[in-house]
Amino acid sequence: MGGFWFTEKQTENFGITMKINRTLHTETTEFQHLEMAETAEWGNMLFLDGMVMTSQRDEWVYHEMVAHVPLFTHPNPEKVLVVGGGDGGVIREVLKHPSVKKAVLVEIDGKVIEYSKKYLPEIAGELENERVEVIVGDGFMHIAESQNEYDVIMVDSTEPVGPAVNLFTKGFYAGISKALKEDGIFVAQTDNPWFKADLIQQVQRDVKEIFPITTLYIANIPTYPSGMWTFTMGSKKHNPLEVAEDRFHEIDTKYYTKELHNAAFVLPKFVKDLTE
Amino acid sequence: MGGFWFTEKQTENFGITMKINRTLHTETTEFQHLEMAETAEWGNMLFLDGMVMTSQRDEWVYHEMVAHVPLFTHPNPEKVLVVGGGDGGVIREVLKHPSVKKAVLVEIDGKVIEYSKKYLPEIAGELENERVEVIVGDGFMHIAESQNEYDVIMVDSTEPVGPAVNLFTKGFYAGISKALKEDGIFVAQTDNPWFKADLIQQVQRDVKEIFPITTLYIANIPTYPSGMWTFTMGSKKHNPLEVAEDRFHEIDTKYYTKELHNAAFVLPKFVKDLTE
The missing domain is CATH 2.30.140.10 (Spermidine synthase, tetramerisation domain)
Known part of the structure; x- marks a missing residue:
């Protein structure tokens, strides 16, 4: 070739x-x-x-869908935590919500931040924003030390191998619940249903034991395995499918729309079966 | 490796x-x-x-989504035409609708039928069903010679290169309109929005000039380019988003559900833009 x-x-x-x-x-x-x-x-x-x-060409699918679905589900997100996500893409989307006063990024590998700033500037540029605090450290530990602090937590991790293995455990989800305020919401990327069905089932089971409203939504990401990506959301109070129409505000996106917010939760049958 | x-x-x-x-x-x-x-x-x-x-593992996504969306949109599909589709997968799904009395398959390449029967028997098996007529011939010509004959026509073609090049022309869509009854519906696979945006735009423009209700819907097919596949539907009378609740009947599927029937039309913003 x-x-x-x-x-x-x-x-x-x-x-x-x-x-x-x-x-x-x-x-x-x-x-x-x-x-x-x-x-x-x-x-x-x-x-x-x-x-x-x-990648520069398709990064916005993942970043928009991680950020906007929980942020519009919450009525007034002010303090947000991103675990992982050192490329800065989720932070960029979070900052599109004017209610957010502070966004904390905890990335374990400072080199990811350094080289994203250098070679992916449209993705990482907002890491310099004054509303953002960047911590190079262990997200698992940061969660363990936080209590009743965040409105929304997003877990933008790698696969459950290497440094991210702790981020797919029930203990981590329990820690997240503690770190969230009483009406807090979290979302985590949970891989794809074609090759990682067992993982999705396990996470759904674990999160359901901790969060009263546990859901799964999907997006198409062409450079990720199978092209169909899942996100698991755990919410203490707010239902992502009951967002008031006037809660949505205009936002500059290429993938997310308020109509897609709801449609993303309508799962193909074989995916729905993994959540039951 | x-x-x-x-x-x-x-x-x-x-x-x-x-x-x-x-x-x-x-x-x-x-x-x-x-x-x-x-x-x-x-x-x-x-x-x-x-x-x-x-492929045996993911074929049902494509075949279910080609067949069930138009067949549930039509209130009483009795005579159905499949252009291409020599593997038999769309026919198998069509036959799950008891209203269908006759399904005609026009495949240009008899070898596709022959080797699908031999090596993909769960896909091609229903080609022997007594409700099915298999014609080895040119779908473009079959359409040109048909008038006011079909309730639903499905175009299950290859890419617009080689034998399928005629199946992506405005003349073909005009022929389909003529071959359909007065409340007929057609659907065609129209590739993916990441690499073939121009094709989708062109087909949407052409079909809109002929069919009063022109829509686009999507499905995730992991072995197809980008994993996100589009289907263009042209309908003379029936709106796919206004299907009466009692029109849906129980059906054995792995991907399609009646909820997904509607959600599949909710497009990511960059795809929606291609239809406008």
């Missing part, structure tokens, strides 16, 4: 492959293997441990 | 790759290059001109 190609094996027997124009940075950090490259199809792209994290 | 891998370049610079356990059949037919292989991830799989057509 000519030139250099990067292939991610999304399963043992299936993957995606893409042409690399040039490598921008490669480094084994304290936590993981980090690669930044310019791809011919997706623009600049961040890989961690050989897995696609984000 | 070991063993033989098949790679489909979905664009010049991006593709999917999968492990092949063994090749089942390879042949250059009168119309295209046909390959059937047993893959490690997706089961048996049909490729035409190097592009994934269908």
Whole structure:
């Protein structure tokens, strides 16, 4: 096919492959293997441990859907925590909500922040915003030390291998519940139903034991395994499917709309079955 | 990575790759290059001109969504035409509707039918059903020769290259309109919005000039480019978003539900923009 190609094996027997124009940075950090490259199809792209994290061309799907669904579900989110998400994309979307006074980012790997700022500036640029506090540290520990503090918590983690393994445990969800205020909401990326059905079922079971309103919603992310991504939401009080019409305000997006807010919770049958 | 891998370049610079356990059949037919292989991830799989057509593991998404959305939109579909679709998957879904008295399949390449029956029996098995008439011939010509005959027409074609190029023209949609009864409905697969936005826009424009109710709906198909697939529907009278609740009947599916019937029309913003 000519030139250099990067292939991610999304399963043992299936993957995606893409042409690399040039490598921008490669480094084994304290936590993981980090690669930044310019791809011919997706623009600049961040890989961690050989897995696609984000690309300039399709990053907005994930970032918008992580941020806007819980933030419109909450009637007045003022203090928000993002665990992981060192590329800054979720923070950028969070700041589109004028009610948010403070957004805290806790990313374990400072190198992700450093190289995202350098090579993904449209994604990471808002990390410098005065409403944002960036902490390079362990999100699990930050959660454990927080109590009744946040309106919305978003878990923007890697897969449940390597540094993110603690972020898919029941103890973590219990900690999140404690760190949230009495009407708080959390959302976590929970991989895809084609290759990780067991994970989705497990997380749904665990979150249901802690949060009275537990839901699952989906989005199409072409560079992620199977193209269908799931997000698990746990809410203490507010139902994402009962958002008052006047709660929605105009927002600059490419994927999220207020109509899609509801439609994203309507699951294909085989996905719905994983939540029951 | 070991063993033989098949790679489909979905664009010049991006593709999917999968492990092949063994090749089942390879042949250059009168119309295209046909390959059937047993893959490690997706089961048996049909490729035409190097592009994934269908796999045992995910075929039901496409086949259910092509068939059930128009068939539940129509109040009483009795005579149905499938153009292309020689693997038989759409026909199998069509026959789940008891109102259907006759389903006609017009597939240009008899070899697709032959090898689907041999290697994809759960998909192609219903081609033998007594309610089905299989015609090996040119769908474009069949449409041109039909008048006021069908309740629902489904275009299950390959990409607009090779034998299917005529099936993406305005003349073809005009022919479909003529072949349909006065309250007829047609649906066509219209590729994906990430790599083929121009095609979707063109088809929407063309169909709107012919059908008063033109819509677009989506489904997640992991082995198709970008994972997000679109279907364009043209309807003379019946609105797919105004189906009477009691029109839906129980149906054995893995993807389609009556709730998803409506949600599939709620498009991400960048896709919605292609329809306007």
